[in-house]
Amino acid sequence: MxxxxxxxxxxxxxxxxxxxxxxxxxxxxxxxxxxxxxxxxxxxxxxxxxxxxxxxxxxxxxxxxxxxxxxxxxxxxxxxxxxxxxxxxxxxxxxxxxxxxxxxxxxxxxxxxxxxxxSGAATADYAAIEQLGQTLMALWTECKEVRVTSRLGTDLVTRTDGRKGFYMAARNRWLADGRVLDAAFPDGESGIVPLEGTGEGIVVWDTTVEQIGLLQEPVKLTVKKGWVVDVEGGAQARQIRELLEQHGDRNSYNCPAEISIGTNPKARITGSMREDKKKWGTSHIAFGTNSEDGGVIRAKLHIDGLIREPTVSMDGRVVVQDGAIKV
Missing domain, CATH: 3.40.50.2300 (Response regulator)
Known part of the structure; x- marks a missing residue:
């Protein structure tokens, strides 16, 4: 061999x-x-x-x-x-x-x-990642309002009333409520699908974006009433706009379609979201489809973008502070 x-x-x-x-x-x-x-x-x-x-x-x-x-x-x-x-x-x-x-x-x-x-995220202790994921999933499920901020200008507020959190830790799980938690590899994240139409504010992706790769400069999304209304930045922001125009539909502008926290301490920034979004203490925010995890919107696209050192608050409780998980 x-x-x-x-x-x-x-x-x-x-x-x-x-x-x-x-x-x-x-x-x-x-x-x-x-x-x-x-x-x-x-x-x-x-x-x-x-x-x-x-x-x-x-x-x-x-x-x-x-x-x-x-x-x-x-x-x-x-x-x-x-x-x-x-x-x-x-x-x-x-x-x-x-x-x-x-x-x-x-x-x-x-x-x-x-x-x-x-290497990297693939070598992690997945039992420990699952334990952290379960803890965060419970916090997501309990909260009603999420706020994500960052030093580069992210300030997004959204509602999550009645939605259930999820986690991913390399193992498919069947929950008592009938949901199936997917597996990935490498893995390590926990998140929620916010209520449609409630997102308000600014999202600044500063590290990696799905289908784009490592960012040369930040990409700024303006979100109003749960929809992306503007995508600003340099050449890569233009690529994202073109992706939406050429392959998306109206529902592809739904935002946030997902807010998740990376939970893998061995994950690195590689330029591929397969590993980057799993990095401990990061947050990825998506636009587009959200129907997989409790949402009601089916779109042609689902694109994740990464914030490297976010602060994530749930009902005012700081769960992630400047890229460090506090639970």
Whole structure:
């Protein structure tokens, strides 16, 4: 076996061992922009656990949250577990809503590289990440108003009355309220889907944005009554506006579609949101689809942007202060 594959297998076995059982039917979806060594290793690890693996290769989707091809979607419906190893995440696509409601599992490894899957966040203590995630999920569920600020100008207030928090820690979880918590790898976050139409203020993404990468300068979103009304900044802000215009729809401007806190102390800033948004003490705020986690808006896009050192308050209680989690 390739030495690089042997090294990688030590880490990618984590989500497989946490989620797959012998006899499970697993569909791995990848695309032509992904390193074949990655999906080959995941397939080999899964097969070693008695899992039946099917591999599907496609060309990259035009944007995040777009369904795979119809034949692949059909295979996903027939499987027990979907593993997303694409360039652009399927996590907010309609097919993922469908399998989630059917009680099936998903493992999101989109946007990963060899380095991301074998160092940094991949090496963390996932039991500890799950414990922190559960604590934060309870706080999210209890709160009614969330405020996020940052030194670079973020000041967003939104309501969360009646919404339930979630967390992600590399393991699919079935909750007593009927929800399924998804898994990713690397992983580590906890968040909530705010009430539609309640977001007011400014969001300044200062680190990384999905489908854009590392930011050369901050991107400023103006949010009024739950909708993005302006996207300001330099060339990358223009890319975001073009992404919305070319691949989005009216609902893609819904904001905040999600507010989450990174909970993985080993995560680094890499330029890929697969790892960056998991970094302990960061916050990512999204626009677009929110129907996966209790929301009611289905959009063509779901785009996360990262704030590196946020302050997050829940009903006035500071839970994250300048990038440090306080619980």
């Amino acid at each position: 390739d030495p690089r594959m042997m090294h990688l297998a030590q880490y990618v076995k984590v989500p497989i061992e946490l989620n797959a059982k012998p006899g499970n039917k697993v569909v791995i979806i990848t695309d032509t922009n992904m390193d074949p060594l990655l999906w080959q290793t995941v397939a080999a690890v899964a097969e070693s656990r008695g899992v039946e693996v099917s591999l599907f290769l496609m060309t990259p989707r035009a944007a995040f949250g777009i369904d795979p091809t119809p034949p692949i979607s059909a295979a996903v419906r027939a499987a027990d577990i979907m593993v997303d190893m694409t360039t652009r995440a399927l996590g907010h696509a309609a097919i993922c809503d469908e399998i989630r409601k059917a009680g099936k599992q998903a493992i999101y490894m989109n946007g990963a590289t060899y380095d991301i899957l074998s």
